[in-house]
Amino acid sequence: MASVTAEPIDTTIEVPGKRTPLVTGAHDYGTVTDAVCRLAECKTPTAWYVALGISASLMGMLFGLIGYLIITGVGVWGNRSPVFWGWPIVNFVFWVGIGHAGTLISAILFLFRQDWRTGINRAAEAMTIFAVICAGVFPGIHIGRVWLAYWLFPIPNQMAMWPNFRSPLLWDVFAVSTYATVSLLFWYMGMIPDLATLRDRATGKIQQFAYGLFSLGWNGSSRHWHRYERAYLLLAALAAPLVLSVHTIVSFDFAVSQLPGWHTTIFPPYFVAGAVFSGFAMVLTLMIPARKICGIEDLLTDRHLENMTKVIIATGTMVGYAYAMEFFIAWYGGNRYETFAFINRAFGPYAWAYWIMVSCNVISPQLFWIKKIRTTPWMIFVVCVFVNIGMWFERFVITVTSLSRDFLPSSWGYFRPTIIDVLMLIGSFGLFMTLFLLFCKFLPMVAMAEVKSVMPRPGGQSDHH
């Protein structure tokens, strides 16, 4: 098949009457495959080994610290009366929030027929799984006696006891584990045809065996594709409400309690918007360097980046609205504890954290209204890093300020993290990056089959579905 030669085009401009291509450059089906499989098949760049070395050491540090924590006890953290939910829960909510972008891109954008998702969905889903793994670590070790973690699940036990199904913390166990399982299925199922591609191109025995095993004998049969597409659509339809439910239930952990600053009905939509916001920022933070290093800029074009920044403006504005509305309700509701909690948040001992959060989350995404910033990758990267910082601080502000000053002034306190807290957060980034780097190296980073299906057919006829 002859390659179609194309002029370099600016994909961020809409030309009336013409569909802006999702794949730029002179690509046909074969070259798309080559571009995606290159990293798995070629000699690994030294930079990858360096990056993996650093992340794997940080991951090792995290596991070492977890061992130390288990042997010593949760006292190694800064969690003290009155703040018993310190950084571990902040980190959990931060990571689980990041884990929302992948499934949102795969499921909701799929149902809305947003074809540009094909360029980013695989990496975003992978990021989701890895973020949920990082999230799962923290509540797991936060329970103190980790060897009793099975008490979280309704497993028959020698005490003849069952968990309390009216506790939001138990809802959370079900929500996060269901989300992790369904995201994994969704990700893996989407990857089966691409693993088959890698299998058919593999030359080494080990690669042939491993890819062959995980591609389950996929042969591209149209009868298989028919059921596969049905299953994919159904999984998307199931994952769409699921992704909204997960952070809703995470927000119930806070909202169902009676603590001023937590006990608000705005939490579920506010948390979901924040999760999508932070997730998209993290996808961009990872993909901007990754697309450069892996040479897939033709598949992951500036248009993809620009579309995602638009989602960030929308969700960032929603988050800003939620911050304002919380203050309004605190005043309008007339509850003096609630009023105090919010005044204390903005002007109390944690004002520094609050204003970091506001400037990163509300002000920085508004820069994306400027087209120059929206279409310049390094500027997007900088803004997204700020959004990530801001979203971590949002969870810190919500968790710590409310707990540190509740109803009884005699038990007020000021939270101070220990060095273990800080190192564990850094270590969780190590775990995340290690998994992501392994993914970039060994698995198809872009959904090849899906990209091919949204490319124009050789005859000029569009295969738009």
Added chain:
Amino acid sequence: MATTIEQPVKTKAEPELLGLLAEFDDPNALIEASKKVRDAGYQKWDTHTPFPLHGIDEAMGIKWTILPWIVAACGLTGGTIAIGMQYWMNAVNYPFLISGKPLFSIPACIPITFELSVLLSAFGAFFGMLVLNQLPKLYNPLFKSEAFRRATNDRFFISMDARDAKFSEIDSGEFLNSLNPVNVEEFWSDVESPKLPRNLKLALSLVGVILLMPPALVAYKRSTTTNSPRIHIVPDMDFQPKLKTQNTTNLFSDGREIRPNIKGTIPRGQFKDDNIPLYFGLKYLPEDQDVVGIALQDEKKADEKQPAAAEKPADPVLDAAAIEASKLDKLPWVTEFPMPVTEKMMARGKERYRIYCSACHGLGGEGDGLVSLRAMDLQQGTWVKPASYHTENVRKLPVGRLYHTITNGVRKMPAYGAQVPPEDRWAIVLYLRALQKSHEINADTIPEAEKRKLRDTK
């Protein structure tokens, strides 16, 4: 030549023709070709594409899959399991009563019901798709074709199964060639079934053996006994670095872990000096004697006398009792109850007596309680029969003295001061007095109505 007619000895199965494979380089050409194959009436054939091709379903005549129904069934199952589980676990098997709220309410069940419905639906979609597609199927004769490797890359294929009723090697081959493919090839079954590489087999069996070891070890340990202490994997809070009552420590100069009361302090509920008769059964506290001390000393002396008593036939119990009596007799016991005597107090005394005293002393106070009878039956040398209340000695004792006995015990009788509050002890003394009275009453003094009642119950 003779060799031409010689048939090779059939040691292995002949390779068998499984079907034909036509390769196309254009998706539109594949769709056109598929329509022709469909119209020609072939049943067992398929197309292979690197991505889901729009329009191929109609071109091939693929029927709608039943997958959505499987998913719906799984979702309903998940929801039902979730509701049933939450109801049974929290309202039936282990009821959680929290602030008087109902044991079961739908709103609190919604999150988990939703999650489990989605989870099982997702399993249904994923595994249903695999089962309907007959995957995983790691061995496929098509994979032997070098050209077919591009089916997952950029080429499009039609495969035709030799088992199709219309299939014939020559006609079908010509038919496929007429569809303008890039290439047509045959695919054959293997002469011998493929074997796993030797190294892989070794590695797998090694992994299997290693995986079997922990359960085997657990099973062995569970079915045998050992003299060494069990392995304490998770000590939880079994070994705590804390001070306990009976242990020694270097922390304090007296070496004891238990700390004595600080001089001059009174523990909560232990202030008794404002009502000596009620708390001690004495008119006043004798200045030079510790009342509790006397009782304890005497009991100790009685115990020490036991071995000596073995030589002498004299009853050691009586001996000890005599010493005790001589000391206690001199104390200023109260003779009147230090609290108002009421009907209610009597009823309370009866109830407490039956709970705490009757097991040894018997319901009537003759010292014939079940515990005592059993001990006598066993002929235990150390058992001291409880005294009957109806002897002259006991009758003469002042109420204060009886109260003291209940509080501090006597001989083998333990002290009940710690478990029976003072008011209840006095009530028991009152009931004890009533029992004594009931054994020496003059029948003539009983009113006629009461006598009749006594007869009736007999």
